[in-house]
Amino acid sequence: MDQPSTTPRARRRLWFDLTALAVIGVLLLAALGAGIAVLYKEFYGPSAFVTRYIDLLATGHAADALRMPGVSIDRETLADAGIDETASEALLRQAALAPLTDVAVVSEKTSERGVTSVTVEYVAGTHPGTSTFQVEQDGWAGITPNWRFAQSPLAAVALTVLGADRFAVNGFEVDRNQVSAAGADAAGEDPLPLLVFTPGLYSVTVDTAISRAAGVSFLADSPLTQTPVELQTEPTDKFVAVVQEQVEEFLGECTTQRVLQPTACPFGLEVQNRIVAPPVWSIAAQPSVTVEPSGAHWMIPPTDAVAHIEVDIQSLYDGSVEHVSEDVPFRIDGSITILPDGSASIRVGYPDGA
Template sequence: MYSPSAFVQRYLDLLATGRAADALRVPGVSADLALQQDTGIDASSSEALLRAAALAQLTDYRVTSEQPDDGTYRVTTAYRAGGMRGTTTYSVVQDGWLGVVPNWRFQRSPLAEIELTVRGADDFAINGFALNRHQVSTQGADADPLDPLHLLVFTPGAYSVTVDTPIAATPGVRVLADTALARTPVDVQAHPTEKFTSLVQQKVEEFLANCTTQQVLLPTACPFGLEVSNRLADGALPKWSITQQPTVTIEPDGADWKIPPTDAVAHIDVKIKSVFDGSVHDVSEDVPFQIDGTIGILPDGTASIRVGSPSVDGG
C-alpha cells in the first residue's frame, strides 16, 4: 500500500476517474517545469487541457514493474488510453515520512506537451473540449495562425484534435502522450466544408453578375473583357452575360484558403462600327476567362474573398 508502485497506481486511479484537479495535487505533478532537467517542453505551455473535460478514457491500467536505481524507483505501467495501448515509465523518489510510512513523489513531473498547429481554423476541440487559438496562445489576440500552440497534458493520455466549424472540418488526429516531459508535435489541416464552398460559389457568381452590369468592353476590376480594333456604334452599349459559371473549389493556403484557377465563359452582344468604312455589324461572342482568388478569415469569423485583384464582400 505504501510502495512507489502503489503511489503511481493511485495517480492512474485519479486520471481514470476523471479527477484531474486531484491528479494535479499529487506530489511532483505540478512541479516548476522551468526547473525540470532535460525537459523537451515549453515552460509557458497552457494548462487548459489539465481538466476532467479534456481527459480520454483510461482503462486496463496496471503497474508492470518497479526497478530501484540509486534512490530512484522506475515504475513502468501498461494501459489502454482512449482505446490506444501504451506503456509509460515514471521516476519516483521518497518524499519524507508520514509516521513510519514513507511518502512518495514524482521525481520528474508526469506532464507532457502537445505542440499543436491547426491550419485553417482558430476554433477546434481536443477530446471534445472546445478551445480557441487566442485563448491558449501566449500571444493572445495577436497569435499568428501558423504559430504552434503549446498545451500541457497528462501522461498517460490519448488526445484527439478535431475541427468542426461552418467553414472548416476535419475527422480528427489522435495522439498518445506516453512520455513524461516530452513534446509531441501535432499538425492538423482543416478542410473546407460543403457549406463554405457553396457560400464562396454564391459570392463569386454574385461578383461576376455585378461585372455583367457594366456596359463597357472591359469591365473594371473584372476577369473578362473584349478588346476590339474598331469602336462601338453610335448609341450602342455592350451587353454581358455569364454563359458558363466557374465551378469553385477551395484549397488550403497556409493559414487561409485559395481558389485555384477555374475556367468560365462570358458572352458579349454589341454593335461595332468599322473605322475604315463606317459599316456596323453585330458581334455576339463567347469570351473564355479564368478566375482565381484568396480567402482570408477575419477575426469575427467572416470570410474575405478576393477574386484575382478585386475583392468580393465576405459572408
C-alpha cells in the same frame, strides 16, 4: 525425599515443543514482515503513489492529479525539456480526459541516488500503453514515507490544425485564439503548444461550418516530451456553396460595368474601332468553384468560366456599324482567409492576367 530427575523422554518432548514454538515464531515474524511489505507496496510505496495518480486520471479528477507533489511544472523546466514555455494548460481538465483501464505496475527500480522508476501498463481508450515515472521520497508522514514525482508526468503536444481555429480534443472545444499566447494574432500554420497528462489518449477533431476533419489521435506516454501533431481539415459543402455564391456575386458586379475592360475583373474585350454605345456584359457560364487547403487557409484553384458581351462597334475606316454578340472565355482563382471572428475573406483573382 528427592524429586525424580527429568527422564530423557520428557527432555526430548520439551526440546520439541520449544523448537516448534521457535519455528512458529519465525513463521509469524516472516508473515508479519511479508504483510508489512505488501501493505507498504500497496499503500505507501512509490508504486502506490504512481497508481494513485493514474487512478485520479482514470476517474476524471484532473484537478486532484495536478495537486499531487511534483506534477505542476514551471517555465524553466518546460524550456529545459524542449517544450514551449507558453504551452497552454487548457487540456489539463476533466473534460479533456479519455478513459484509462487495466492499470498495472510491472516494475519498480530504485537508483543509487534514491529515484525510483515505476513502469506502468494500461489501456488508454482502446490503445495499450506503457509509461515510466520517476518518483522520489518527500519526507515522512509519521512512520510512513511521502513521495513526489522527481520528473513531472506532464507532457505536451505541438498541435497544428490547418483550416480551422476551433477544434475539439476528446470532445472538449478549444478556440486557438483563446489558448494561444498570441491571442487573436495567432497564425493558423503555427503549432499550438498544449500541456497534457501522461498517460493519456487525445483525439483531435474538427466540425465547424467551414471545415471538417475525422480526426487524429495521439498517445501521451512519455513525461516531459513534446509531440508534433498536424491535422489538415477539408472544406464543408456549405462553405463551398458560400464561396460559389460570393464568386458569382463578384462576377455579377463586374457585369454592371458598361465598359470593354471592367476594372479589377477577370474578363474584357479589346477592339480597334469605336463603340457606338456602352457594352452589356453577362455571365454565360459560371465557374464551378472548388475549395482546396492552402496552408492554414484556403484557395480557389484555377477554374474556367465564360462571359458574354453585346456591343455595337463602328468602323473607323468606313463608318459601318457591326453588332457584336460574343462569348469571352476567362479563368479565375482566389484566396480565402479565415478571419479571427470566424468569417471568411474571399479574394478572387485571374491567373491569366485578364
